[in-house]
Amino acid sequence: MTSSIQDVARLAGVSSRTLRHYDQIGLLPPSGTGHGGLRYYDDGAIRRLQRILLLRDLGLPLDQIAQVLDEQTDEADALRRHLNVLRRERGRLERQLASVERTLTALTEGRPIMAEEMLDGFDHTQYKDEVTERWGADAYATSDAWWRGLGAEGQAAWKARLDDLSGAWAAAAERGVDPTSDDGQALAARHVAWLGSVPGTPGSDVGRPPKEYVVGLAEMYVADERFAANYGGTQGASFVRDALVAYAEREL
Amino acid sequence: MTSSIQDVARLAGVSSRTLRHYDQIGLLPPSGTGHGGLRYYDDGAIRRLQRILLLRDLGLPLDQIAQVLDEQTDEADALRRHLNVLRRERGRLERQLASVERTLTALTEGRPIMAEEMLDGFDHTQYKDEVTERWGADAYATSDAWWRGLGAEGQAAWKARLDDLSGAWAAAAERGVDPTSDDGQALAARHVAWLGSVPGTPGSDVGRPPKEYVVGLAEMYVADERFAANYGGTQGASFVRDALVAYAEREL
DNA sequence: CTTGCGCTTGACGCAGCGTCAACCTCTACC
DNA sequence: GGTAGAGGTTGACGCTGCGTCAAGCGCAAG
Numbered sequence: 342m343t344s345s346i347q348d349v350a351r352l353a354g355v356s357s358r359t360l361r362h363y364d365q366i367g368l369l370p371p372s373g374t375g376h377g378g379l380r381y382y383d384d385g386a387i388r389r390l391q392r393i394l395l396l397r398d399l400g401l402p403l404d405q406i407a408q409v410l411d412e413q414t415d416e417a418d419a420l421r422r423h424l425n426v427l428r429r430e431r432g433r434l435e436r437q438l439a440s441v442e443r444t445l446t447a448l449t450e451g452r453p454i455m456a457e458e459m460l461d462g463f464d465h466t467q468y469k470d471e472v473t474e475r476w477g478a479d480a481y482a483t484s485d486a487w488w489r490g491l492g493a494e495g496q497a498a499w500k501a502r503l504d505d506l507s508g509a510w511a512a513a514a515e516r517g518v519d520p521t522s523d524d525g526q527a528l529a530a531r532h533v534a535w536l537g538s539v540p541g542t543p544g545s546d547v548g549r550p551p552k553e554y555v556v557g558l559a560e561m562y563v564a565d566e567r568f569a570a571n572y573g574g575t576q577g578a579s580f581v582r583d584a585l586v587a588y589a590e591r592e593l
Numbered sequence: 594m595t596s597s598i599q600d601v602a603r604l605a606g607v608s609s610r611t612l613r614h615y616d617q618i619g620l621l622p623p624s625g626t627g628h629g630g631l632r633y634y635d636d637g638a639i640r641r642l643q644r645i646l647l648l649r650d651l652g653l654p655l656d657q658i659a660q661v662l663d664e665q666t667d668e669a670d671a672l673r674r675h676l677n678v679l680r681r682e683r684g685r686l687e688r689q690l691a692s693v694e695r696t697l698t699a700l701t702e703g704r705p706i707m708a709e710e711m712l713d714g715f716d717h718t719q720y721k722d723e724v725t726e727r728w729g730a731d732a733y734a735t736s737d738a739w740w741r742g743l744g745a746e747g748q749a750a751w752k753a754r755l756d757d758l759s760g761a762w763a764a765a766a767e768r769g770v771d772p773t774s775d776d777g778q779a780l781a782a783r784h785v786a787w788l789g790s791v792p793g794t795p796g797s798d799v800g801r802p803p804k805e806y807v808v809g810l811a812e813m814y815v816a817d818e819r820f821a822a823n824y825g826g827t828q829g830a831s832f833v834r835d836a837l838v839a840y841a842e843r844e845l
Numbered sequence: 846c847t848t849g850c851g852c853t854t855g856a857c858g859c860a861g862c863g864t865c866a867a868c869c870t871c872t873a874c875c
Numbered sequence: 876g877g878t879a880g881a882g883g884t885t886g887a888c889g890c891t892g893c894g895t896c897a898a899g900c901g902c903a904a905g
Protein backbone atom coordinates (compact mmCIF):
# COMPACT_ATOMS: atom_id res chain seq x y z
CA MET A 342 0.00 0.00 0.00
CA THR A 343 1.37 3.40 -0.94
CA SER A 344 0.44 6.78 0.51
CA SER A 345 0.62 10.32 -0.78
CA ILE A 346 2.86 12.90 0.81
CA GLN A 347 0.03 14.47 2.79
CA ASP A 348 -1.13 11.13 4.11
CA VAL A 349 2.34 10.37 5.35
CA ALA A 350 2.70 13.85 6.81
CA ARG A 351 -0.51 13.57 8.80
CA LEU A 352 0.29 10.05 9.83
CA ALA A 353 3.68 11.02 11.16
CA GLY A 354 2.78 14.45 12.47
CA VAL A 355 5.24 16.37 10.32
CA SER A 356 4.78 18.84 7.50
CA SER A 357 4.93 17.84 3.84
CA ARG A 358 7.68 20.40 3.48
CA THR A 359 9.73 18.35 5.89
CA LEU A 360 9.26 15.26 3.78
CA ARG A 361 10.28 17.13 0.65
CA HIS A 362 13.32 18.40 2.51
CA TYR A 363 14.26 14.87 3.54
CA ASP A 364 13.95 13.82 -0.07
CA GLN A 365 16.11 16.71 -1.20
CA ILE A 366 18.96 15.90 1.15
CA GLY A 367 18.68 12.21 0.35
CA LEU A 368 17.61 11.21 3.82
CA LEU A 369 14.26 9.77 2.80
CA PRO A 370 13.64 9.35 -0.93
CA PRO A 371 10.04 8.41 -1.71
CA SER A 372 9.60 4.79 -2.72
CA GLY A 373 8.29 5.94 -6.07
CA THR A 374 7.01 8.89 -8.08
CA GLY A 375 3.91 9.08 -10.25
CA HIS A 376 2.48 11.43 -12.84
CA GLY A 377 3.88 14.90 -12.58
CA GLY A 378 6.49 13.98 -10.01
CA LEU A 379 4.07 13.05 -7.24
CA ARG A 380 5.82 11.25 -4.40
CA TYR A 381 4.55 7.92 -3.10
CA TYR A 382 5.66 6.27 0.10
CA ASP A 383 5.31 2.56 0.85
CA ASP A 384 5.55 0.76 4.20
CA GLY A 385 9.32 0.56 4.03
CA ALA A 386 9.64 4.31 3.57
CA ILE A 387 7.23 4.92 6.43
CA ARG A 388 9.19 2.66 8.72
CA ARG A 389 12.34 4.52 7.78
CA LEU A 390 10.58 7.78 8.56
CA GLN A 391 9.59 6.47 11.98
CA ARG A 392 13.21 5.70 12.77
CA ILE A 393 14.25 9.11 11.50
CA LEU A 394 11.76 10.90 13.72
CA LEU A 395 12.78 8.78 16.65
CA LEU A 396 16.41 9.78 16.35
CA ARG A 397 15.47 13.35 15.51
CA ASP A 398 13.51 13.55 18.75
CA LEU A 399 16.69 12.58 20.53
CA GLY A 400 18.27 15.66 19.03
CA LEU A 401 20.56 13.86 16.63
CA PRO A 402 21.42 15.98 13.57
CA LEU A 403 20.02 14.79 10.25
CA ASP A 404 23.34 13.92 8.67
CA GLN A 405 24.20 11.64 11.55
CA ILE A 406 20.76 10.06 11.38
CA ALA A 407 21.47 9.27 7.75
CA GLN A 408 24.77 7.66 8.66
CA VAL A 409 23.14 5.52 11.31
CA LEU A 410 20.28 4.40 9.09
CA ASP A 411 22.60 3.59 6.22
CA GLU A 412 24.74 1.67 8.65
CA GLN A 413 27.87 3.67 8.04
CA THR A 414 27.96 4.43 11.75
CA ASP A 415 27.19 2.34 14.77
CA GLU A 416 24.06 3.62 16.45
CA ALA A 417 25.46 3.26 19.96
CA ASP A 418 28.61 5.19 19.00
CA ALA A 419 26.59 7.97 17.48
CA LEU A 420 24.40 8.23 20.56
CA ARG A 421 27.38 8.24 22.87
CA ARG A 422 28.97 11.10 20.99
CA HIS A 423 25.65 12.88 20.96
CA LEU A 424 25.39 12.43 24.69
CA ASN A 425 28.61 14.37 25.15
CA VAL A 426 27.31 17.15 22.98
CA LEU A 427 24.12 17.33 25.01
CA ARG A 428 26.00 17.36 28.28
CA ARG A 429 28.18 20.26 27.18
CA GLU A 430 25.10 22.08 26.04
CA ARG A 431 23.57 21.55 29.43
CA GLY A 432 26.66 22.90 31.15
CA ARG A 433 26.54 26.02 29.03
CA LEU A 434 22.86 26.49 29.72
CA GLU A 435 23.25 26.04 33.46
CA ARG A 436 25.95 28.66 33.58
CA GLN A 437 23.92 31.08 31.54
CA LEU A 438 20.88 30.51 33.70
CA ALA A 439 22.85 31.16 36.87
CA SER A 440 24.36 34.31 35.38
CA VAL A 441 21.05 35.68 34.21
CA GLU A 442 19.44 34.95 37.54
CA ARG A 443 22.19 36.73 39.43
CA THR A 444 22.15 39.69 37.11
CA LEU A 445 18.41 39.91 37.40
CA THR A 446 18.40 39.71 41.18
CA ALA A 447 20.94 42.47 41.48
CA LEU A 448 19.05 44.50 38.90
CA THR A 449 15.59 44.31 40.40
CA GLU A 450 16.38 44.26 44.08
CA GLY A 451 18.91 46.95 43.56
CA ARG A 452 20.72 45.82 46.62
CA PRO A 453 24.29 47.00 46.91
CA ILE A 454 25.73 43.50 47.31
CA MET A 455 27.59 43.46 50.56
CA ALA A 456 31.27 43.05 51.11
CA GLU A 457 31.48 39.31 51.49
CA GLU A 458 29.31 38.57 48.55
CA MET A 459 31.18 41.09 46.51
CA LEU A 460 34.52 39.61 47.36
CA ASP A 461 33.15 36.22 46.57
CA GLY A 462 33.21 36.94 42.87
CA PHE A 463 35.92 39.51 42.85
CA ASP A 464 38.91 37.32 42.62
CA HIS A 465 41.57 39.98 42.31
CA THR A 466 40.79 42.18 45.23
CA GLN A 467 39.60 39.15 47.12
CA TYR A 468 43.15 38.82 48.32
CA LYS A 469 43.75 42.34 49.43
CA ASP A 470 47.06 41.57 51.02
CA GLU A 471 48.53 39.90 47.98
CA VAL A 472 47.30 42.66 45.77
CA THR A 473 48.69 45.46 47.86
CA GLU A 474 51.93 43.65 48.40
CA ARG A 475 52.51 42.93 44.75
CA TRP A 476 51.13 45.97 43.05
CA GLY A 477 50.92 48.55 45.78
CA ALA A 478 48.19 49.95 47.96
CA ASP A 479 47.42 52.44 45.25
CA ALA A 480 46.25 49.77 42.86
CA TYR A 481 44.02 48.26 45.48
CA ALA A 482 42.48 51.56 46.44
CA THR A 483 41.79 52.47 42.83
CA SER A 484 40.36 49.08 42.18
CA ASP A 485 38.19 49.24 45.23
CA ALA A 486 36.88 52.66 44.35
CA TRP A 487 36.11 51.50 40.86
CA TRP A 488 34.23 48.53 42.23
CA ARG A 489 32.08 50.67 44.49
CA GLY A 490 31.44 53.04 41.64
CA LEU A 491 30.07 50.31 39.44
CA GLY A 492 26.84 50.10 41.36
CA ALA A 493 24.71 47.03 41.84
CA GLU A 494 24.06 46.37 38.19
CA GLY A 495 27.60 46.81 37.11
CA GLN A 496 28.89 44.57 39.85
CA ALA A 497 26.47 41.79 39.06
CA ALA A 498 27.24 42.04 35.38
CA TRP A 499 30.93 42.04 36.04
CA LYS A 500 30.65 38.93 38.18
CA ALA A 501 28.55 37.25 35.57
CA ARG A 502 31.29 37.82 33.02
CA LEU A 503 33.85 36.33 35.35
CA ASP A 504 31.71 33.25 35.83
CA ASP A 505 31.24 32.81 32.12
CA LEU A 506 34.92 33.20 31.61
CA SER A 507 35.94 30.61 34.15
CA GLY A 508 33.26 28.29 32.82
CA ALA A 509 34.63 28.68 29.31
CA TRP A 510 38.15 28.02 30.59
CA ALA A 511 37.06 24.87 32.37
CA ALA A 512 35.18 23.63 29.32
CA ALA A 513 38.15 24.25 27.04
CA ALA A 514 40.54 22.51 29.42
CA GLU A 515 38.20 19.56 29.63
CA ARG A 516 37.96 19.30 25.88
CA GLY A 517 41.73 18.99 25.74
CA VAL A 518 42.19 22.14 23.68
CA ASP A 519 45.76 23.21 22.95
CA PRO A 520 46.53 26.35 25.00
CA THR A 521 48.34 27.91 22.04
CA SER A 522 45.56 27.11 19.57
CA ASP A 523 43.23 29.77 18.25
CA ASP A 524 40.54 28.72 20.69
CA GLY A 525 42.90 28.93 23.64
CA GLN A 526 44.28 32.27 22.55
CA ALA A 527 40.80 33.70 22.03
CA LEU A 528 40.03 32.80 25.61
CA ALA A 529 43.23 34.40 26.75
CA ALA A 530 42.29 37.53 24.84
CA ARG A 531 38.92 37.59 26.56
CA HIS A 532 40.58 37.13 29.89
CA VAL A 533 43.04 39.94 29.33
CA ALA A 534 40.25 42.15 28.07
CA TRP A 535 38.34 41.38 31.20
CA LEU A 536 41.37 42.27 33.29
CA GLY A 537 41.60 45.51 31.40
CA SER A 538 38.06 46.39 32.38
CA VAL A 539 39.27 46.80 35.96
CA PRO A 540 40.73 50.30 36.10
CA GLY A 541 42.73 49.46 39.18
CA THR A 542 44.84 46.90 37.42
CA PRO A 543 48.27 48.00 36.23
CA GLY A 544 48.32 49.27 32.71
CA SER A 545 44.61 49.84 32.45
CA ASP A 546 45.40 53.44 31.60
CA VAL A 547 47.26 52.45 28.44
CA GLY A 548 44.60 49.98 27.38
CA ARG A 549 46.28 46.74 28.25
CA PRO A 550 48.10 45.26 31.21
CA PRO A 551 51.88 44.80 31.08
CA LYS A 552 53.17 41.41 30.08
CA GLU A 553 54.78 40.63 33.40
CA TYR A 554 51.59 41.41 35.28
CA VAL A 555 49.66 38.88 33.22
CA VAL A 556 52.38 36.27 33.50
CA GLY A 557 52.64 36.76 37.24
CA LEU A 558 48.91 36.49 37.62
CA ALA A 559 48.86 33.33 35.52
CA GLU A 560 51.48 31.71 37.71
CA MET A 561 49.53 32.69 40.76
CA TYR A 562 46.45 30.94 39.41
CA VAL A 563 48.36 27.68 39.46
CA ALA A 564 50.34 28.21 42.66
CA ASP A 565 47.44 29.33 44.79
CA GLU A 566 44.73 26.74 45.09
CA ARG A 567 42.18 29.37 46.04
CA PHE A 568 42.55 30.73 42.53
CA ALA A 569 42.99 27.33 40.94
CA ALA A 570 39.59 26.29 42.27
CA ASN A 571 38.01 28.93 40.06
CA TYR A 572 39.44 27.35 36.96
CA GLY A 573 38.83 23.69 37.58
CA GLY A 574 41.67 22.81 39.95
CA THR A 575 45.36 22.58 39.18
CA GLN A 576 44.73 20.97 35.81
CA GLY A 577 42.46 23.74 34.66
CA ALA A 578 44.61 26.47 36.12
CA SER A 579 47.67 25.11 34.33
CA PHE A 580 45.79 25.30 31.10
CA VAL A 581 44.81 28.88 31.84
CA ARG A 582 48.40 29.75 32.68
CA ASP A 583 49.82 28.20 29.51
CA ALA A 584 47.30 30.02 27.36
CA LEU A 585 47.84 33.35 29.11
CA VAL A 586 51.61 33.11 29.00
CA ALA A 587 51.58 32.30 25.29
CA TYR A 588 49.22 35.18 24.71
CA ALA A 589 51.30 37.59 26.74
CA GLU A 590 54.42 36.64 24.80
CA ARG A 591 52.78 37.27 21.50
CA GLU A 592 50.54 40.24 22.12
CA LEU A 593 51.81 42.25 25.07
CA MET B 594 41.79 58.04 21.88
CA THR B 595 40.55 56.00 18.94
CA SER B 596 41.46 52.44 18.02
CA SER B 597 41.46 50.49 14.79
CA ILE B 598 39.17 47.55 14.26
CA GLN B 599 41.91 45.00 14.99
CA ASP B 600 42.89 46.76 18.18
CA VAL B 601 39.33 46.65 19.40
CA ALA B 602 38.96 43.05 18.34
CA ARG B 603 42.03 41.96 20.27
CA LEU B 604 41.08 44.07 23.21
CA ALA B 605 37.64 42.56 23.42
CA GLY B 606 38.54 39.05 22.37
CA VAL B 607 36.27 38.95 19.35
CA SER B 608 36.98 38.78 15.62
CA SER B 609 37.04 41.83 13.40
CA ARG B 610 34.38 40.11 11.34
CA THR B 611 32.12 40.25 14.36
CA LEU B 612 32.67 43.99 14.68
CA ARG B 613 31.89 44.51 11.01
CA HIS B 614 28.79 42.43 11.47
CA TYR B 615 27.69 44.55 14.41
CA ASP B 616 28.21 47.62 12.26
CA GLN B 617 26.19 46.12 9.44
CA ILE B 618 23.18 45.34 11.61
CA GLY B 619 23.42 48.72 13.30
CA LEU B 620 24.24 47.31 16.69
CA LEU B 621 27.61 48.99 17.01
CA PRO B 622 28.46 51.63 14.42
CA PRO B 623 32.07 52.79 14.62
CA SER B 624 32.50 56.23 16.14
CA GLY B 625 34.07 57.40 12.90
CA THR B 626 35.55 56.35 9.57
CA GLY B 627 38.80 57.45 7.98
CA HIS B 628 40.49 57.17 4.59
CA GLY B 629 39.02 54.37 2.52
CA GLY B 630 36.28 53.57 4.95
CA LEU B 631 38.49 52.48 7.83
CA ARG B 632 36.52 52.15 11.03
CA TYR B 633 37.64 53.90 14.20
CA TYR B 634 36.29 53.21 17.66
CA ASP B 635 36.47 55.61 20.58
CA ASP B 636 35.97 54.95 24.28
CA GLY B 637 32.22 55.29 24.01
CA ALA B 638 32.02 52.66 21.31
CA ILE B 639 34.25 50.35 23.32
CA ARG B 640 32.07 50.73 26.37
CA ARG B 641 29.05 49.93 24.25
CA LEU B 642 30.84 46.86 22.96
CA GLN B 643 31.56 45.74 26.51
CA ARG B 644 27.87 45.92 27.36
CA ILE B 645 27.01 44.06 24.16
CA LEU B 646 29.40 41.23 24.95
CA LEU B 647 28.12 41.09 28.47
CA LEU B 648 24.54 40.56 27.38
CA ARG B 649 25.63 38.27 24.58
CA ASP B 650 27.39 36.06 27.11
CA LEU B 651 24.07 35.78 28.88
CA GLY B 652 22.67 34.33 25.69
CA LEU B 653 20.49 37.31 24.78
CA PRO B 654 19.90 37.57 21.02
CA LEU B 655 21.49 40.54 19.27
CA ASP B 656 18.26 42.29 18.35
CA GLN B 657 17.14 42.27 21.96
CA ILE B 658 20.55 43.52 23.03
CA ALA B 659 20.06 46.42 20.66
CA GLN B 660 16.66 47.18 22.14
CA VAL B 661 18.05 47.16 25.65
CA LEU B 662 21.03 49.36 24.81
CA ASP B 663 18.89 51.82 22.91
CA GLU B 664 16.52 51.85 25.86
CA GLN B 665 13.50 50.74 23.93
CA THR B 666 13.18 47.83 26.34
CA ASP B 667 13.70 47.58 30.04
CA GLU B 668 16.75 45.49 30.78
CA ALA B 669 15.09 43.61 33.62
CA ASP B 670 12.10 42.76 31.46
CA ALA B 671 14.28 41.49 28.68
CA LEU B 672 16.26 39.32 31.08
CA ARG B 673 13.12 37.95 32.68
CA ARG B 674 11.75 36.92 29.32
CA HIS B 675 15.10 35.47 28.42
CA LEU B 676 15.12 33.50 31.65
CA ASN B 677 11.92 31.76 30.59
CA VAL B 678 13.42 30.89 27.25
CA LEU B 679 16.47 29.43 28.94
CA ARG B 680 14.38 27.43 31.36
CA ARG B 681 12.36 25.90 28.57
CA GLU B 682 15.55 25.09 26.75
CA ARG B 683 16.84 23.38 29.85
CA GLY B 684 13.68 21.30 30.12
CA ARG B 685 14.02 20.18 26.54
CA LEU B 686 17.66 19.31 27.05
CA GLU B 687 17.01 17.34 30.21
CA ARG B 688 14.35 15.26 28.51
CA GLN B 689 16.57 14.60 25.53
CA LEU B 690 19.44 13.62 27.78
CA ALA B 691 17.27 11.18 29.71
CA SER B 692 15.92 9.69 26.51
CA VAL B 693 19.33 9.26 24.95
CA GLU B 694 20.70 7.70 28.11
CA ARG B 695 17.86 5.22 28.31
CA THR B 696 18.11 4.32 24.65
CA LEU B 697 21.82 3.86 24.99
CA THR B 698 21.55 1.67 28.05
CA ALA B 699 19.06 -0.62 26.41
CA LEU B 700 21.15 -0.66 23.25
CA THR B 701 24.49 -1.56 24.79
CA GLU B 702 23.42 -3.75 27.66
CA GLY B 703 20.89 -5.41 25.44
CA ARG B 704 18.91 -6.35 28.47
CA PRO B 705 15.31 -7.30 27.85
CA ILE B 706 13.85 -4.72 30.22
CA MET B 707 11.75 -6.60 32.70
CA ALA B 708 8.05 -6.47 33.20
CA GLU B 709 7.81 -3.73 35.78
CA GLU B 710 10.16 -1.42 34.02
CA MET B 711 8.41 -2.12 30.80
CA LEU B 712 5.03 -1.31 32.21
CA ASP B 713 6.46 1.81 33.67
CA GLY B 714 6.57 3.54 30.33
CA PHE B 715 3.88 1.59 28.61
CA ASP B 716 0.90 3.60 29.60
CA HIS B 717 -1.72 1.76 27.62
CA THR B 718 -1.11 -1.80 28.64
CA GLN B 719 -0.04 -0.55 32.02
CA TYR B 720 -3.64 -0.92 33.04
CA LYS B 721 -4.26 -4.38 31.80
CA ASP B 722 -7.69 -4.61 33.34
CA GLU B 723 -8.99 -1.44 31.82
CA VAL B 724 -7.58 -2.34 28.47
CA THR B 725 -9.07 -5.81 28.35
CA GLU B 726 -12.34 -4.56 29.69
CA ARG B 727 -12.64 -1.77 27.18
CA TRP B 728 -11.08 -3.20 24.07
CA GLY B 729 -11.10 -6.91 24.67
CA ALA B 730 -8.54 -9.46 25.73
CA ASP B 731 -7.57 -9.82 22.13
CA ALA B 732 -6.27 -6.29 21.91
CA TYR B 733 -4.24 -6.73 25.03
CA ALA B 734 -2.73 -10.00 23.89
CA THR B 735 -1.79 -8.59 20.51
CA SER B 736 -0.34 -5.54 22.11
CA ASP B 737 1.62 -7.57 24.58
CA ALA B 738 3.03 -9.83 21.89
CA TRP B 739 4.01 -6.84 19.84
CA TRP B 740 5.77 -5.34 22.82
CA ARG B 741 7.78 -8.47 23.47
CA GLY B 742 8.63 -8.71 19.82
CA LEU B 743 10.10 -5.23 19.76
CA GLY B 744 13.23 -6.28 21.59
CA ALA B 745 15.28 -4.18 23.93
CA GLU B 746 16.18 -1.47 21.47
CA GLY B 747 12.71 -1.06 20.13
CA GLN B 748 11.23 -0.89 23.59
CA ALA B 749 13.67 1.72 24.78
CA ALA B 750 13.18 3.76 21.66
CA TRP B 751 9.44 3.52 21.96
CA LYS B 752 9.52 4.67 25.55
CA ALA B 753 11.79 7.51 24.63
CA ARG B 754 9.24 8.72 22.09
CA LEU B 755 6.52 8.58 24.69
CA ASP B 756 8.58 10.67 27.06
CA ASP B 757 9.30 13.24 24.41
CA LEU B 758 5.66 13.35 23.51
CA SER B 759 4.41 13.93 27.03
CA GLY B 760 7.13 16.50 27.55
CA ALA B 761 6.02 18.34 24.44
CA TRP B 762 2.42 18.22 25.62
CA ALA B 763 3.32 19.61 29.00
CA ALA B 764 5.41 22.39 27.45
CA ALA B 765 2.62 23.36 25.07
CA ALA B 766 0.03 23.38 27.84
CA GLU B 767 2.29 25.54 29.95
CA ARG B 768 2.80 28.01 27.14
CA GLY B 769 -0.93 28.43 26.94
CA VAL B 770 -1.19 27.20 23.37
CA ASP B 771 -4.67 26.88 21.91
CA PRO B 772 -5.53 23.16 21.60
CA THR B 773 -7.11 23.75 18.20
CA SER B 774 -4.17 25.78 16.90
CA ASP B 775 -1.72 24.36 14.40
CA ASP B 776 0.76 23.65 17.17
CA GLY B 777 -1.79 21.78 19.21
CA GLN B 778 -3.03 19.82 16.24
CA ALA B 779 0.48 18.88 15.20
CA LEU B 780 0.99 17.43 18.65
CA ALA B 781 -2.26 15.56 18.39
CA ALA B 782 -1.13 14.18 15.04
CA ARG B 783 2.10 12.99 16.60
CA HIS B 784 0.19 11.41 19.43
CA VAL B 785 -2.18 9.58 17.12
CA ALA B 786 0.72 8.47 14.95
CA TRP B 787 2.40 7.17 18.06
CA LEU B 788 -0.77 5.30 18.99
CA GLY B 789 -0.83 3.81 15.53
CA SER B 790 2.65 2.43 16.02
CA VAL B 791 1.19 0.00 18.55
CA PRO B 792 -0.28 -2.84 16.48
CA GLY B 793 -2.49 -3.94 19.33
CA THR B 794 -4.49 -0.72 19.32
CA PRO B 795 -7.79 -0.81 17.50
CA GLY B 796 -7.57 0.28 13.91
CA SER B 797 -3.84 -0.15 13.61
CA ASP B 798 -4.52 -2.51 10.73
CA VAL B 799 -6.15 0.23 8.68
CA GLY B 800 -3.45 2.75 9.47
CA ARG B 801 -5.24 4.90 12.00
CA PRO B 802 -7.27 4.37 15.13
CA PRO B 803 -11.03 4.94 15.04
CA LYS B 804 -12.32 8.27 16.18
CA GLU B 805 -14.20 6.98 19.21
CA TYR B 806 -11.13 5.12 20.45
CA VAL B 807 -9.08 8.31 20.45
CA VAL B 808 -11.85 10.35 22.04
CA GLY B 809 -12.38 7.71 24.71
CA LEU B 810 -8.69 7.59 25.42
CA ALA B 811 -8.55 11.37 25.65
CA GLU B 812 -11.34 11.44 28.19
CA MET B 813 -9.59 8.75 30.18
CA TYR B 814 -6.45 10.88 30.34
CA VAL B 815 -8.41 13.52 32.20
CA ALA B 816 -10.59 11.24 34.28
CA ASP B 817 -7.87 8.97 35.54
CA GLU B 818 -5.22 10.78 37.51
CA ARG B 819 -2.70 8.02 36.88
CA PHE B 820 -2.81 9.05 33.22
CA ALA B 821 -3.17 12.72 33.96
CA ALA B 822 0.10 12.64 35.87
CA ASN B 823 1.89 11.80 32.62
CA TYR B 824 0.68 14.97 31.00
CA GLY B 825 1.19 17.48 33.75
CA GLY B 826 -1.84 16.91 35.96
CA THR B 827 -5.47 17.67 35.24
CA GLN B 828 -4.60 20.95 33.55
CA GLY B 829 -2.22 19.34 31.12
CA ALA B 830 -4.45 16.35 30.51
CA SER B 831 -7.39 18.62 29.69
CA PHE B 832 -5.27 20.33 27.12
CA VAL B 833 -4.30 16.98 25.62
CA ARG B 834 -7.92 15.91 25.54
CA ASP B 835 -9.12 19.09 23.85
CA ALA B 836 -6.43 18.84 21.21
CA LEU B 837 -7.05 15.15 20.59
CA VAL B 838 -10.82 15.53 20.37
CA ALA B 839 -10.52 18.39 17.91
CA TYR B 840 -8.06 16.37 15.88
CA ALA B 841 -10.26 13.28 15.91
CA GLU B 842 -13.25 15.31 14.73
CA ARG B 843 -11.34 16.72 11.82
CA GLU B 844 -9.11 13.90 10.71
CA LEU B 845 -10.57 10.56 11.76
C1' DC C 846 58.23 49.11 -8.72
C1' DT C 847 56.98 45.30 -6.13
C1' DT C 848 55.70 43.16 -1.95
C1' DG C 849 52.99 42.84 1.97
C1' DC C 850 50.01 44.41 5.71
C1' DG C 851 45.66 46.00 7.10
C1' DC C 852 41.66 47.23 5.74
C1' DT C 853 37.44 47.49 2.68
C1' DT C 854 32.96 45.64 0.47
C1' DG C 855 30.39 41.71 -1.32
C1' DA C 856 28.68 37.07 -1.19
C1' DC C 857 28.21 32.16 0.01
C1' DG C 858 27.70 28.66 3.76
C1' DC C 859 25.91 26.50 8.09
C1' DA C 860 20.75 23.53 10.13
C1' DG C 861 16.25 22.63 9.38
C1' DC C 862 12.89 23.63 7.66
C1' DG C 863 8.64 27.86 7.14
C1' DT C 864 6.79 30.43 3.80
C1' DC C 865 5.59 32.54 -0.40
C1' DA C 866 5.38 32.23 -5.62
C1' DA C 867 4.30 30.33 -9.97
C1' DC C 868 2.76 26.49 -12.28
C1' DC C 869 0.64 21.66 -13.24
C1' DT C 870 -3.07 17.90 -12.94
C1' DC C 871 -7.09 15.83 -11.87
C1' DT C 872 -11.92 16.02 -10.28
C1' DA C 873 -16.38 18.30 -9.55
C1' DC C 874 -19.78 21.33 -10.76
C1' DC C 875 -22.51 24.42 -13.72
C1' DG D 876 -16.74 22.80 -22.17
C1' DG D 877 -15.11 26.20 -18.97
C1' DT D 878 -13.81 27.00 -14.37
C1' DA D 879 -12.91 26.61 -9.61
C1' DG D 880 -10.60 23.98 -6.06
C1' DA D 881 -7.73 20.48 -3.92
C1' DG D 882 -3.32 18.69 -3.81
C1' DG D 883 0.70 18.31 -5.83
C1' DT D 884 5.34 20.15 -8.07
C1' DT D 885 9.91 22.94 -8.31
C1' DG D 886 12.52 27.01 -7.09
C1' DA D 887 14.07 30.51 -3.98
C1' DC D 888 14.36 33.57 0.07
C1' DG D 889 14.37 34.00 5.29
C1' DC D 890 16.08 33.06 9.91
C1' DT D 891 20.89 33.43 13.59
C1' DG D 892 25.51 34.90 14.02
C1' DC D 893 28.92 35.08 12.27
C1' DG D 894 33.32 32.03 9.47
C1' DT D 895 35.40 32.10 5.36
C1' DC D 896 36.90 33.04 0.84
C1' DA D 897 37.48 36.58 -3.06
C1' DA D 898 38.74 40.82 -5.19
C1' DG D 899 40.43 45.21 -4.56
C1' DC D 900 42.44 49.63 -2.30
C1' DG D 901 45.98 52.68 0.37
C1' DC D 902 50.17 53.06 2.41
C1' DA D 903 54.96 51.97 3.93
C1' DA D 904 59.27 49.29 3.41
C1' DG D 905 62.59 47.16 0.47
